[in-house]
Amino acid sequence: MLQGVWRSDDAVDHVELAAIHSNLSLGPLGRRVVTPTMPFARRRWAPSTDSLPLEYDTSPLAVSEVLDWADAQGECDLDPETGPSWRLSARSTDDGGTVLSLVCSHVVADAAGLIEAAGMALTGSVPPESYAYPISDVCDAAALVWRVSKAALLALAGLLFSRRARSELRDYVRASSEASPHEMSVSTAVFDIEARLSNSEFISVVTDIMVALGQHEPVAINVPFRSNIPGANGIGMATVHTSRTDSLAEIKNACKRAFTTPAGAPSGFPAEMVQLLPERAAAALTSAPGHAAALCSNIGDLPDAVGVIGSHRASTVATRALHPHSGSARTTKILSAYLSTLNGTSTLSLVGTDPALIPSSDTLAEQAHAVLTDRQLTARSWR
Incomplete structure (x- = not known):
C-alpha cells in the first residue's frame, strides 16, 4: 500500500477537503481491476467511483502524534478488484495546522501514479479517464499465449547451448x-x-x-x-x-x-x-x-x-x-x-x-x- 502524507501550517476547511475527495474519485485512482472469464486473458482496468468516505477529525492532534496517526491510516481494507482502492483522511493539529493522508493499493498506482493523481485532485485539474480495449479477451489471450510460448521455447533452447544461460538460471534459483x-x-x-x-x-x-x-x-x-x-x-x-x-x-x-x-x-x-x-x-x-x-x-x-x-x-x-x-x-x-x-x-x-x-x-x-x-x-x- 502506498501513502502520501501532507502537512500544512494552515487549517484546511471541510469544503476544500471534500472537493479533493471528489476529484480523486474522478481521477486516475478511480478505477478497479476486472478479471476476464476467458482463461489467459489479461486483467484490465474499469472506471469506478467507489470510495471510502472522507474522514476529517477536527479535534486537535498533538504534533508529536502526527506520524502515529499517519501510520494508523494505512490500517484499512482496500481491494483493487471490488473497490474501493484508496482512502483520504485528515486531522487538525494542535499548532493550528492540518495533516492529510492519501493511501491507495499498490496495484492501482505506483509512486509516480499516486503523485500524479494527487496533484490533479489537489489543484482540481482532473481529466476524464479513458479505458479503451482495442482487442477482445479472446484475441488478448491468444496473443499472450503465443508471445510467451515462443519466448519460452527460445529460452529453453538457450539452456541447451548456453553455459551463461544455465548459470543465470542457477543463480536465480539459488537466490530464492x-x-x-x-x-x-x-x-x-x-x-x-x-x-x-x-x-x-x-x-x-x-x-x-x-x-x-x-x-x-x-x-x-x-x-x-x-x-x-x-x-x-x-x-x-x-x-x-x-x-x-x-x-x-x-x-x-x-x-x-x-x-x-x-x-x-x-x-x-x-x-x-x-x-x-x-x-x-x-x-x-x-x-x-x-x-x-x-x-x-x-x-x-x-x-x-x-x-x-x-x-x-x-x-x-x-x-x-x-x-x-x-x-x-x-x-x-x-x-x-x-x-x-x-x-x-x-x-x-x-x-x-x-x-x-x-x-x-x-x-x-x-x-x-x-x-x-x-x-x-x-x-x-x-x-
Missing part, C-alpha cells in the same frame, strides 16, 4: 532458496532534512543507518529506477552492495553498472509468463529477485501541484509504502527508505520490518537521527 525471511514487525520514522540529497547521498545515508542498526557490511540495497526498455515494466529494480567507506562517486558508478543488469526473469524467459500461472506459482517465481536487506526509493522532486492542499501551501510531504495487516507475513527486507523533495527540503521516510534489528519506532528514529547529525544534516523528526 538462500533467502531467510523474518516475521514482519513494522516501525516507522520520518525526517525533514534541510538539504537536497542526491541519489548517491541517499543510498549512503541509508547504508550508515543500516550499519548503525546492526546490519553487516556490505549492505545489499535494492534501487528502483525508471526503465526505458521497450516492452518492459516501467520500473526496473537493481541491487548494489555498499559500505560506509564507499565514496559518493563509487556509489554512483555502482548504481550505473547495476542499472544495466536489473532484476528480472532469468535466462531469456519472458516476464509475461507469470500471467499464465496460478497466483501461488507466480509468486514463487517472482520471489527470487530483490532479496536485498534494504530498499532505497528516490521519488525525486515533487511537482508544484502536490505542494498545495486546496488553497493552502503544504509545508512538507512524505511518501512511502506501508504494510497493513501484516500479521504473520514474512519478508527479507529489513528497512525500506523513501526520499522526496519539496521546495528544497528532502523528506526521508523509513519503514523497518525486522524486530531483531529494529525493535521499535523510537529505536529507528534515534539511530537515524544520530546518523543524520553525524553527517551534519539538519533534520527534524516527525516524532
Whole structure:
C-alpha cells in the first residue's frame, strides 16, 4: 500500500477537503481491476467511483502524534478488484495546522501514479479517464499465449547451448532458496532534512543507518529506477552492495553498472509468463529477485501541484509504502527508505520490518537521527 502524507501550517476547511475527495474519485485512482472469464486473458482496468468516505477529525492532534496517526491510516481494507482502492483522511493539529493522508493499493498506482493523481485532485485539474480495449479477451489471450510460448521455447533452447544461460538460471534459483525471511514487525520514522540529497547521498545515508542498526557490511540495497526498455515494466529494480567507506562517486558508478543488469526473469524467459500461472506459482517465481536487506526509493522532486492542499501551501510531504495487516507475513527486507523533495527540503521516510534489528519506532528514529547529525544534516523528526 502506498501513502502520501501532507502537512500544512494552515487549517484546511471541510469544503476544500471534500472537493479533493471528489476529484480523486474522478481521477486516475478511480478505477478497479476486472478479471476476464476467458482463461489467459489479461486483467484490465474499469472506471469506478467507489470510495471510502472522507474522514476529517477536527479535534486537535498533538504534533508529536502526527506520524502515529499517519501510520494508523494505512490500517484499512482496500481491494483493487471490488473497490474501493484508496482512502483520504485528515486531522487538525494542535499548532493550528492540518495533516492529510492519501493511501491507495499498490496495484492501482505506483509512486509516480499516486503523485500524479494527487496533484490533479489537489489543484482540481482532473481529466476524464479513458479505458479503451482495442482487442477482445479472446484475441488478448491468444496473443499472450503465443508471445510467451515462443519466448519460452527460445529460452529453453538457450539452456541447451548456453553455459551463461544455465548459470543465470542457477543463480536465480539459488537466490530464492538462500533467502531467510523474518516475521514482519513494522516501525516507522520520518525526517525533514534541510538539504537536497542526491541519489548517491541517499543510498549512503541509508547504508550508515543500516550499519548503525546492526546490519553487516556490505549492505545489499535494492534501487528502483525508471526503465526505458521497450516492452518492459516501467520500473526496473537493481541491487548494489555498499559500505560506509564507499565514496559518493563509487556509489554512483555502482548504481550505473547495476542499472544495466536489473532484476528480472532469468535466462531469456519472458516476464509475461507469470500471467499464465496460478497466483501461488507466480509468486514463487517472482520471489527470487530483490532479496536485498534494504530498499532505497528516490521519488525525486515533487511537482508544484502536490505542494498545495486546496488553497493552502503544504509545508512538507512524505511518501512511502506501508504494510497493513501484516500479521504473520514474512519478508527479507529489513528497512525500506523513501526520499522526496519539496521546495528544497528532502523528506526521508523509513519503514523497518525486522524486530531483531529494529525493535521499535523510537529505536529507528534515534539511530537515524544520530546518523543524520553525524553527517551534519539538519533534520527534524516527525516524532
